[in-house]
Amino acid sequence: MQKVRENFLIASVICITAGAFFSVANIMSLAATIGLSGIVLFLLGMSIKSNQGLSQEDILNWTPDSTQLPDAGRVMYRVDVTLDEPKKCTVLCGPCGHLETLDTDRPVTYVCPACSVLLWDEEE
Numbered sequence: 001m002q003k004v005r006e007n008f009l010i011a012s013v014i015c016i017t018a019g020a021f022f023s024v025a026n027i028m029s030l031a032a033t034i035g036l037s038g039i040v041l042f043l044l045g046m047s048i049k050s051n052q053g054l055s056q057e058d059i060l061n062w063t064p065d066s067t068q069l070p071d072a073g074r075v076m077y078r079v080d081v082t083l084d085e086p087k088k089c090t091v092l093c094g095p096c097g098h099l100e101t102l103d104t105d106r107p108v109t110y111v112c113p114a115c116s117v118l119l120w121d122e123e124e
Contacts, residue, residue, distance in 0.1 A: 008045030012038045056064030060088075063101065077119040081106050091117060 019035025024030075054117040069092070076094030081087070088124075090101040090112055098114035110122045 003050075005045050005050045006047040008041050008048065011041075012045055013041035014038070015041060043103050063090050063099060064092055066092065066099035068097040071095075074120060075117060077110075079106055091119065093117065 015034050015038030017038075019031045019033075019038055022031035022034060025031075064078060064080060069078065071094075078090075078092040078094070080090045082089075086103065087105050089104060091107050091112075092098075093099045093100075093103065093112040093115065095117055096112060098112055098117040100113065110119045111117070112119060
């Protein structure tokens with residue numbers, strides 16, 4: 001059960017809606033029971049804290065797995081750049097699986113320090 005809060009809120013909406021349909025059908029005992037259960041589920045759902053996912057420290061320390069990339073007829077590589085400050089760029093060399101972390105934006109050219117393969121060269 002990953003998203004407990006969301007499950008409680010969805011169940012509450014379903015119960016409240018079902019209770020409204022039963023009240024229209026003039027089945028008041030069932031409508032009251034299901035409707036009140038929906039209100040209780042809604043209150044429980046609103047009181048539970050939602051999972052936020054990764055913490056700020058986990059986001060800052062994230063790096064991709066250093067594995068070799070498959071050969072696709074040309075040199076494969078992977079570049080990940082953070083959007084927020086501090087800027088951090090990780091470059092994964094496909095042929096050797098070397099992972100390099102740079103404290104800057106994506107460089108214009110890059111040669112893998114482990115296997116000396118030119119990964120890209122963008123002429124401006």
